[in-house]
Amino acid sequence: MITLTPDTRSLAVPPPASRSKRRWKRMSQTEIASGVLILIVIGCFVVPEILPLAPASGGSLADARLPPLSPGHLLGTDPLGNDMLSRTLYGGRVSFIVGVGATLIGLVVGGVLGMLAGYRGGWVEKVLGWIFDVLLAFPALVLALTIAAYLGPSLMNEIYAVSIFLIPATARIARASTMSVRKEEFIVAARLAGVRESTIVRRHVIPNITSPLLTFAILQCGTAMIIEATLSFLGLGIRPPAPSWGNMMASGQQSLGDQPWVVLVPGIFLFVTIGALNLLGESLRQARDER
Template sequence: MAIADASIGAALVPSDAVSRNERWARIRRRLVVWVPAGSVTFLLLLCFVGPFVLPLPSPIGGSVLDSGLPPGTAGHPLGTDVNGNDVLSRLIYGGRASLTIAIATNVIGLVVGGGIGAVSGFLGGKADTVIMRALDVLIAFPSLVLTIAIAQILGPSVPNTILALSAFSVPAVARIARSATLKIANMPFIQAAELSGSTTWRTLTRHVVPNITPQMLNFALLGMGIVIVTEGALSFLGMGIPAPAPSWGNMIFEGQQSLSATPLLVLWPSLALLVTVLSFNMLGENVRDEMSGR
């Protein structure tokens, strides 16, 4: 009876209303995908192409005579900081530094961690046990504490920050790669490749790696937000990108020293950090949903 009532109710809904609902559902699905993708594309273009096409002043070396200018001042749309540097310029150049570190860290994680995980999962046995126990030692440490310790030892610089952040990126990606490799290691096409005389290296590079790459790229997109936040924390603590070079983290640190007088100096980099992390997380979730068929 309930099924019949539901069928009757569905039949009573006007067809134009159903089509409108379906149309709005498609629009919402497209917005969920294209809004974060558009945000990420805009951020990448703004940070990497913007400095070459926009009339931006230097992000460092400002005059103290121009310190504390409010937003809307001629030549300074977002005003200036306490050192007289243009806030918009520092946001864009700081975003370039943060995104460069995040991309480099994830590339190292994909290449090194992905390679270690694929080899470990494909070989199995004692080799797999030794490799994974070594990675478990790294994963056992709190990631932020381990990163801060490495950054403190190496000193503040962009290359050292990338190396420090890679310390938790590589083990995490390795576990994802190993898990994905174990799922396909015994599939018929892998067994067929081995029976045809394919070497272990050829099987890994021609059959295993291409099949686990989409899952690893999805994880890397989600990891972009984590790396950007962690880099911001390191720069905030003075162990990331050294001042006066701009970074969203050290901009927040510098702004909080005069928070009551100029709260916008903290608000702008905080908003940039929030929008960037949220966009990468949403994009990664959309890619994951597409891969899972949802």
């Protein structure tokens, strides 16, 4: 008589200790990323208001090209004598305002359009899906550059230019999530019970697609800040003397050989911010997938 023994390796369930270890690692990543972001936001929006920092523009040429850790200039000065710490903190405000503003516009407009396409289906989904695909077919940077050049350099125009790229990407996530929720049994039961469509969308669809949209929005915020820095670097964003991380790196490239801190300081702040946003978004995505 032949006894068939199941392959226990294929039926193995990760031990509780392994799951706890992964959960603890993810929580640590989330806490670290959140802490870094909170510190940077406080530094950009709160510190300049409560500490007597040197002015971000209109510095003295007598203080030009001072290295980091100079008296009164913790991160040194640029070729015009402007304090690098002040300019970096004030420049971070622009990056956060554009990043968060463009992300919110993309989240609201793209979320509504994507939810409409996924819930209604039919020709509405086909038309909106075609529009999303056309917009996504353009390279993100080229599309943002074209819109920013047409609108002109300003803070609000930067937000509009970046949000045009974020809207179709967010809409596709919203459409896919809505199409998945639309097939659930509780949606079918609500329709059979005669619940109005607006009530179904408000009570059942929106709460179930909010989590993936918010996770995606955190990742998109980092992308928006990169595009903003690129626009400012190319002269299509905030113009000097108003600081932004992008135009600070652009103005400092002439002095990169003998004053590398002029480019490295805003570059490091941008790098750390984007890294923290990506780490936070990835941690939240993993937590959602495990649920």
